[in-house]
Amino acid sequence: MLGGEIIPRSILMASFEGTSYLLCALGDGSLFYFQLDPETGHLSEKKKVTLGTQPTILKTFRSMSTSNVFACSDRPTVIYSSNHKLVFSNVNLKEVNHMCPLNSDGYPDSLALANDTTLMIGTIDEIQKLHIRTIPLRETPRRIAYQEATQTFGIISCRLDNWERNLPGMEALLPPASLTALNTSQATSKLPGLGSTAGGAGGTSAGANSSGDQALGEEQEIFSLLILRQSTFEGVPDSVMDVTQELSPSFNAV
Structure with missing residues (x-):
């Protein structure tokens, strides 16, 4: 059903707003997700999103009494549901290899995050909050x-x-x-x-x-x-533009 030669690295069943999903993360940082019928096991509504460039591990956690999924990768992402649609929100960390929920007197409703060199303990702010990120083009x-x-x-x-x-x-x-x-x-x-x-x-x-x-x-x-x-705001290698087409330098027609 997935196709291609990339091996799945993490598979997770999760329920958001009463809808069951099957999420499958591949070794190239892409993620396939399906709507799942829990009674028959039938999969539908296949969709794909690219979260990063490295293998991704999926973990569940709860924040503000709602279920969420944390995608551990070189571009860590929180997956949640809004109006019965999955939303992918980037986390302001460069890399996360492992995650587990942490709820104690000293660290209530927190997450323990680790990469090759660092252990971090933190909380997820209001997920529905809009985050604005500036991409410096200098042009x-x-x-x-x-x-x-x-x-x-x-x-x-x-x-x-x-x-x-x-x-x-x-x-x-x-x-x-x-x-x-x-x-x-x-x-x-x-x-x-x-x-x-x-x-x-x-x-x-x-x-x-x-x-x-x-x-x-x-x-x-x-x-x-x-x-x-979209996910990393990095340049795509080997992109090709047809420079033989007649375009005005002002690009007013674009």
């Missing part, structure tokens, strides 16, 4: 779109580069996300009036003029397409 976003099939965001951004004497090519005034990402891809632009492209955070960039026509010290707008994962 101006112009358009954003979400693709549910790949669970990725596509962001068209703009930055200003300038030409410096005695430096090869263009040097960014500040290191933007499209130049500092670990995973980059490159392509050669064939757009009329656009120079060579530079790799970005899982994307590509295009300049407004060719390098031979740019005066020293003159600022130039560089447009980039960034592809970011």
Whole structure:
């Protein structure tokens, strides 16, 4: 039913708001979940979400008298139900390998969390509370779109580069996300009036003029397409943009 070659690492049956689910975490950080009929064992409503990039272990706990699931991985996540729909809320920790509930006089309604080097004891705040996370791009976003099939965001951004004497090519005034990402891809632009492209955070960039026509010290707008994962907001490697299509540098048509 799952398909593929990735081995399941953790399977858990849980009930949220009167609905039973079967959750299956794989070794690549993805999670499949199904609605479960507890009487017949029939599975339906198969769905998939990516929680991280490493094997995930599922553990149950109770918070504020409700049942929840803690996904231990390189991107720890709390799974709960809201309006009969599963919600996945990231925890502000880098990595959690093991979790167990802890309820004592000194630590009521708490969790004990451990990774390779640290043991932490803490509590989960109100899960339904909205958490705002800032993703530093250091360049101006112009358009954003979400693709549910790949669970990725596509962001068209703009930055200003300038030409410096005695430096090869263009040097960014500040290191933007499209130049500092670990995973980059490159392509050669064939757009009329656009120079060579530079790799970005899982994307590509295009300049407004060719390098031979740019005066020293003159600022130039560089447009980039960034592809970011929903769960980690990291760049997707080997992303490809069709740079042969005719797009205006302002991307007004996007």
